[in-house]
Amino acid sequence: MRSTAIVGTMTLISRLLGFVRDILIARYFGADAATDAFFVAFRIPNFLRRLFAEGSFAQAFVPAFSAGAPAIRNLLAPLSGTLALLLFMVSLAGSFAAPLLILAFAPGFQASAETWDLSADMLRITFPYLFFVVLTAMAAAALNCVGRFAIPAITPALLNLTMIGMTLWLAPRLEEPITALAWGVLAAGLLQLLLQSFALKQAGLLAAPRCDFKNRSVVRVLKSMGPAILGVSATQVNLLIDTLTASFLASGSVSWLYYSDRLVEFPLGLLGVALGTAILPHLSGTHARRDPAAFSHALDWGLRWVLLIALPATAGLVFLAPALVSTLFQFDRFSADDVTMASRSLACFALGLPGFVAVKVLTPGFSARHDLKTPLRLGLHSMAGNAALGVVLGIVLAPEGWGHAGLALATALAALWNAAALVTKLLESRIYRPQAGWPWFLTRVLGSTLVMSMLLAFNVREMPWQHWQHFERALHLGLWIGAGTLAYFATLWLSGLRAPHLSLQAAG
Template identity: 35%
Template sequence: MSLARAIATVGGITMVSRVAGFIRDSLMARYLGAGPEADAFFVAFRLPNLFRSLFAEGAFTAAFLPLFSKELHGHGKPHAQRLAEEALAVMVTALLGFSILMALAMPVVVAVLASGFTDDPDQFKLAISLSHITFPYLALISLTALLGSILNALGKFGPFAAAPILLNLVQITGLLLSGPLGIPAHIMLAYGVPVAGLAQLIWMAVACHRAGMDLRLRRPTLTPGVRKLFALLAPGILGAGVYQFNLLIGTNLASWLPTGAVSYLQYADRLNQLPMAVIGVAVGTALLPVLSRKVQDGDRSGIRDTLSRGLEFAALLGLPATAALMVMPGPIIQVVFQGGAFTAEATAATAAALQAYAIGIPAFITAKVLSAAFFARQDTKAPVRFAIIVLVSNVLLSLALIGPLGHVGLALAPGLTAWLNVALLAWGLHRRGQLDLDRRLWSRLWRTLVAVAGMVGVILAALSLLDRFLSGRPILVEVAALGTVIVLAVLTYFSLCALTGAARPAEVKALMRRPRNGGGTPVASTPGMPE
């Protein structure tokens, strides 16, 4: 599978997941709105969602996959499977103890996550209760990540990318049943989290069985391989999760603002996560196995080509997404969320937060690519040093901006400090002589910016023409109007990309072709493609 095909596989399935997520979030906004129950649920959901991002999309995969890949290609499948079983045994033991400890300490945990809730005993108690329900998701998603990393190393990206769809489907079902069953929506949503986690674990176990990788549970032992894994994992949790930790800081500070601030940030981040997940996670997921193999082979030319193409894909897909969210946040929020308990005031507040968040989208995606260059070399320590600097900067910037800008300042801070993270990662690679990029990347970048500028012009013109159909109309009319703007923007952008040479259809078609080497490991590019 080529790099582009792998990115398309992960990105396409993730897009399906995010569409299902939009449906869930739209229902959630209408059922919950932005009141105290919504704020309490989002705090309870933030903790397991943090671990989902760290383990399913970040630190665990970054630490485990290169080790598993090295065993697989260096010593064969039996040795790789033994490493996975040893990791599984220790993880089950550790997660069981950690889950019990966290359950006992949940009041303290919630006080840390949302210290502002302590002034409202009822809301604080509700957040603790919901957190007890959602927290088992941590253990389930951690084990799911282990199985998913195995499949990614085997070149099978689809099952792991599809797993989050189950979470959305379970929560959609819960919301729709909450009324007929007479159970509050926030309670149904909370119980849906661990139910979905169990469904995801079963899904991944079946996928591993089909791939011939059935793991048996061994007696937990700290073997050299397991010690190496956790040595890489510990700093990687902070390095890979810097954005999520920044969101936690924002959630805590937002809990001190008037009711609704936590929800505004959560709803805005849901839309902000669309390009970051579809593009950033897809590129990072597909890139890491390729870079790991190239590093093990000592293929400097292959490393340069793979890293350059990863950054090229990041710019090609990330820049237009950022521009669109910054130019038209209001119409998007209004069509997706407004209605029922979600008011026009909530739409305006959420749109402002989305616009601020969007500033950091290109930085987040670029950081995924640059981080993969460290992780492929089994280096998780350098990114964590940079992450500490970024976290401190985010705290200081959030405290500086919350006064004049309120919740919008809390959305702006992680976006700005994400660019600091990119600068530090790039500097770290350059200092080691590992930021080796080809000329084609720089040539394509300015062409992409020209295409983005043209797309923005079309969006502004389309919004002006269709403005009367985007508000105060039946929902189907509003959806059709917004869809028209989006389709025009997409057609304009890719047409301009073809005209300027930012992306050439023949090259994309060649990249998407399966390689002829017969192997299951992704390759970086198609031979003969011009630089």
């Protein structure tokens, strides 16, 4: 719980800075063809950051790092050198192949040569971020294994700080102002790696890198990277598929999906990433000690926290979608129509939040036991379903202005299916055995969520959010978030749920 709180707090700081970043982007650049070009160029390295930096990459590293500090230091030397060489070659190739990557990830941009060229130019700048983010993730996994969670969790904030600085300082000085954001991504990668290297040195884990393709431990980690990443990151791949499909829709669709995804990422980062990051070393340790009861208890504890926070967060995002988008992003070039369109995709994305969070907690139940094939297989099924359903919903709903929201809905449904499939596999193999009290717990959480939902649904819908001044929007939004939160937790308390019921000891 302490580790989760540390990661959650650091992630909160990073997410708040991310909101500041997105508010500035919306204010200075709006939602048009140029921002679509940047968000595609940014989606690829940001997709890689989410794969590697937000706990996913740890699925490959943590089991290899579970033998103590000396073993970690001995493995880091050949692993970091070998990875660095591979990443340098991939980054170089990706920069040269930028136009082809834009063709792969946003084929709809072929209709506009200007948008295509701008996306390719910015991708050449942002793609080398891959080199830095993978090495940063490796360092973070090593630090987590020795109980150091704060620095790895706060490191993503450097990306937001750097992009904020580039928006305010560099953008006004460039002929194409939005390219300042691409330079901010590249600079952030270097700063993140330097910070993690300093933390490794402080922990006594820093070792001089050397290239060694014959080291058995290095080969084992490299082989596990692909399945581990894809198994836990089906949601991120699905979001990339959304970007590809949205490039064929109305101008601004990529941007609307980006802004709505950012709001869903807030609770996902606070809960899903924090729980997944903190629970993986614990699960790896209990598996190494051959304690299946403690392993199951930890999974049970994590799932209870998923539902406790994700269900009311889902309801809040759905009923407050227009209020949130208007308050945070409706400045200058971000119009009232942009608010309406982004709100639609936000409400649809939010429906999948319990699935998004649950996958972060359930996948460590497999990777801690060195089973990477099961989450990979289920993740691939989720991606295929999302792609097919997204195309259908996008085409069917596009004439009504809901095409991009259809893509978001497909991703939400795919995440819920993926989480349900992971739970089913854990239950069938008897790795996870639910503890007593689940009907009691579910009844109270669902009832409290219903009370909060009714409060918001009957009071917030007709408010003139888009016509209020910025201060009025923020004040009313804060009041209603507070009222909804109070109603939820007060109902939980009146129903008899107490903090000790949610401890790991109670789950056991």
